[in-house]
Amino acid sequence: MAGLGAGAQGGASYFPVEKLGESNYMSWSLQMQAFLKKEQCWTAIVNPPVKEEDEEVDEADQRLEDKAYANLILSLEKSQLSHVRDLETASEIWQALRAIHIRDTAGSKITLMRALYRARLSEGECVSTHLQRMRDLFSQLNELGEHFSEQRKVSIVLSSLPESWDNLVMTLEAIPESQLTMHFLTGRLLDEEERRHERKATTPHRNSRNGRQSSKRYATDEERHPKEVVDHREEAAFTVRRWYRCGSTKHLVRQRTVSVGENTRKGRPAFAGKRGDRKSRVQYVSAAV
Numbered sequence: 651m652a653g654l655g656a657g658a659q660g661g662a663s664y665f666p667v668e669k670l671g672e673s674n675y676m677s678w679s680l681q682m683q684a685f686l687k688k689e690q691c692w693t694a695i696v697n698p699p700v701k702e703e704d705e706e707v708d709e710a711d712q713r714l715e716d717k718a719y720a721n722l723i724l725s726l727e728k729s730q731l732s733h734v735r736d737l738e739t740a741s742e743i744w745q746a747l748r749a750i751h752i753r754d755t756a757g758s759k760i761t762l763m764r765a766l767y768r769a770r771l772s773e774g775e776c777v778s779t780h781l782q783r784m785r786d787l788f789s790q791l792n793e794l795g796e797h798f799s800e801q802r803k804v805s806i807v808l809s810s811l812p813e814s815w816d817n818l819v820m821t822l823e824a825i826p827e828s829q830l831t832m833h834f835l836t837g838r839l840l841d842e843e844e845r846r847h848e849r850k851a852t853t854p855h856r857n858s859r860n861g862r863q864s865s866k867r868y869a870t871d872e873e874r875h876p877k878e879v880v881d882h883r884e885e886a887a888f889t890v891r892r893w894y895r896c897g898s899t900k901h902l903v904r905q906r907t908v909s910v911g912e913n914t915r916k917g918r919p920a921f922a923g924k925r926g927d928r929k930s931r932v933q934y935v936s937a938a939v
Contacts, residue, residue, distance in 0.1 A: 665685075665724070665725070666681075666685070667681045667682055667685050667725055668681070669725055669726060669727045670682075670725060670726050670727060670730050670747065671727045671729065671730070672729065675747070675748075675751035675752065676786055676789050676790060676793075678725070679747075679748070682721075682722070682725055685721065685725075686718055686721060689717060689718075689721065690714070691714045691715075691717040691718040691721070691740075692718070693714060694711075694714045694715045694717070694718035694719075694739075694740045694741065695718060695740055695741050695744050696741075698715065698739055698740070698741040699711040699712065699714075699715055715739060715740060718740035719739065719740040719743065722734075722740055722743045722744065723743070730747070733746055733747065733750055734746055734747065748793075752790070752793045752794065754794050754795075758794065759791065759794050759796060762787055762790050762791050762794070762796075763791070763796070765787055766784070766787040766788070766791065766806065767806070769783060769784055769787070769810050770810050770812070771810055771811050771812055771815075772812070773812055773814065776843075777839050777840055777842075777843045778840070780810070781807070781836055781839065784803075784806070784807055784810065788803060800831050800832060801827050801830070803832050804830050804831070804832060804835050807832070807835060808822065808823075808835070815842070818838070818839075818842050822835070822838065
C-alpha cells in the first residue's frame with residue numbers, strides 16, 4: 651500500500667496513510683488528520699499562520715506550515731494534484747479537497763439520506779461489510795452537518811436487518827438505551843452471524859416432510875417412474891411386476907407371466923394388481939431378454 655512517511659523498508663520509502671484517490675476521502679481524511687497530529691503540524695490546518703504586511707511569519711510556524719504542506723501533497727494520487735497545484739498553504743489544500751469530495755448541497759444530503767434509510771442487510775451478506783457501509787453514510791452526513799445520536803444510529807441499523815433477525819432485534823429492544831450503543835450492537839451482530847454460520851455447518855440433512863434426520867437414499871424420478879420395457883414380438887411372454895414408490899424391486903407385490911393377447915388393452919399387457927392402486931407402478935420385461 652502506498653503511503654506517507656519518512657522511512658525505508660527494502661530500499662523503498664513508505665507512509666502508513668493510503669493516498670487519496672477518487673473514492674476514499676472519508677478514510678483518508680481521518681487517517682491524515684491523525685498523521686498530521688502525530689507529526690505535530692495539525693495546527694497549520696486549523697490555525698494557519700497569518701502573514702501581516704511588512705512582517706515575516708514566525709520561523710517555527712513556517713516550519714509547521716511547510717511540514718503540513720509537504721505531507722498533504724505527498725499523500726495525494728496524481729489524479730488529485732491538479733486540484734491543489736495553485737494553492738500555497740496546507741489549510742487551503744485541506745479545504746479544497748474537502749469541498750471537492752464532500753459536496754455540501756441539499757441534493758447530496760437527500761441522496762445520502764435515501765441511501766442510509768434504504769440500506770438493507772441481504773441474506774448471506776457479510777455483517778461487517780454492511781456495518782461499514784452504514785458507518786460511511788453516517789460519517790458523510792456528519793460532514794454535511796447532519797448529526798445522529800447514538801440511539802438513532804442503533805435504531806437505523808436495527809431497521810436495516812431482514813426478518814430472519816427479528817428474534818435478535820426483539821431481544822436488543824429490551825436493553826436500556828444507555829447500554830445499547832453502536833459498539834455493543836456491532837459485537838452482538840457479529841456474534842449472531844458467527845452462531846448462524848456454526849449452526850449451518852453442523853445441521854445435518856433432514857427429511858423435508860417430517861423433519862427427521864435421515865441417511866436413507868431416496869429413489870430418483872427415473873427409479874420411481876421407470877420406462878416400460880416391452881418386446882412387441884408376437885406371442886412373446888412378459889413378466890409383469892408391481893412395486894411401491896420407494897423404487898426398491900425387493901418390495902414386489904405380485905409377479906406373473908402373461909402373453910400378448912391375454913387380458914390386454916390396445917395391445918399392451920394388463921395391469922397386475924388391484925385396480926386403482928395409485929401407490930404402485932408396473933414394469934414390463936420381456937422374458938426372452
